[in-house]
Amino acid sequence: MAHTTQTPHRTPLRRISQGSLFRLSRSGAYPDAPHGLGFIQPAMTEFLDEAEALQTNMEGMKHLSDSLATFNESFASWLYVMNMNALTTDWMQTPLPESFELAKKRAGEQFRTRHLDVTNDFCAEESAIAAAEAMKHAREAEEQARRARHLADQSAFTEMTEPDTTYMGNTTTATGASAASGKSGSIPKKKVGAKPKMTAKEKKERSMEIDRIVSCLPLEFRGSDPSLRRNMETVIEGLLAAPGNTVKLHDLIKPPDLNQARVNKCLIALVNRKVVKKDNSTGTVLYSWVGIP
Template sequence: MSQPHPVQTPHRTPLRRISQGSLFRLSRSGAYPDAPHGLGFLEPAMTEFLDEAEALQTNMEGMKRLSDSLATFNEGFASWLYVMNMNALTTDWMQAPVPASFELARKRAEENAVAAASALKNAREAEEQAHRSRLLAEQSALTEATEPDTTYTANTTASTKNGGASGSGAKKKVGGVKPKMSAKEKKERGIEIDRVVSVLPLEFRGSDPGLRRNMEMVIDGLMNAPSQTVKLPDLIKPPDLNQARVNKCLIALVNRKAVKKDSSSGTVLYSWLGIA
């Protein structure tokens, strides 16, 4: 028979004995030259350790309170969710949509679409009617402004016949010689024209230099006319001041009440009023 092996005791390093006076030498080492004798240098370290241990205990108590609060909230919230779920399963919702509700909604949508289409059609018809009315008004104004002056034509024809019957063959001057204006009068006339133009629409105030020049010529012609009353053909000075430009300027002046338009005698006359 084989001999049993003896049980070996694990090797252990023997504890090193602390030699007498080692703590004293550690306390008086060069790292802490001012440390107290004996174990006195442990007092500050133990005090700091005690403070940190108390802070740790306070934080752990706070974590425990937070955990308790979360547990209470979770329990209450879970109970509320459960109650809501049970309420949804056991309550009859009387206002829930039924097939008749969808049919009613479809009819209402069709009625709204028809009403919107009708309103759009009415708006377009009203816009077209207004556009036609503006066109008719503009055409009427243009026709009225450019209608032939029968009185002027008859007088001219009579004058021509009288001149031919006399046999003189000499041309007579219709109006007298226009008096020459002084520098002061020209300056005052320019100031008055600028004052009138300044209250007219923007296109006459400089956005279109040609139109402003035409407006100044029309105003000057009105002021120079006998009794400051003229007919539209008297202001036409081609090629710059054609009939369309004169008519446009006169319409602006009439709208601003700087010129009065009178057609009661059968002839369209424009009288200068000025700006008050």
């Protein structure tokens, strides 16, 4: 009887899953894979690095949270202090509703004052223009009257000398000419009153006074514009030489150099500097000399 060898019974092994570590270690696709669990070392090293990075980020988040908490506490304390300060402090200079009403009233008064000044200046300019036109017409009328008198004198001279020339010849003509010359010489000439002359000392004092006043005016009157400085000096001299140191605007106009616009500009600068006082209470704009104290 032959001896038979019986194979011992063994529990069959479970099928290895595709993702098991053993299959990964024994797979033919990775012949260089380490034996056993040695392949886990690189994966664990990478996992450790990522864990350390996560810990660092969490510590940064904690630090940020602590900083925000500190800021919030400080800011809340500051807001509380400001609120308590506002509740316990009296602001004496805080504008009241009456302050806004007063500001509106002052603004309205300033606007009305500027409007009134502009209106007065415009009226003064119109008055000056009308006065200049009237003076021009008066000069033209006077010139025409003078020409008429001259023509009348020539006609009378001709009528008086013609008979003498007819009957007496050249001698009579000479006598008529001498008579005519005597007649023309007998016409009295109108003497114009001369202004009192100033002494050298008075001229020097007047010049020093004008320089002192001009030095207090804006830059354009102090030499930036030489013609404007000369106009200002002429206006000041006209004010000082006027009776009572009071003049009208058209009294200072001396064309062509000192026209109305230049005179008005100089007077405005003097009024703003309070060297000259402007008065229109009588219906006529008058400028009175005050001077610099």
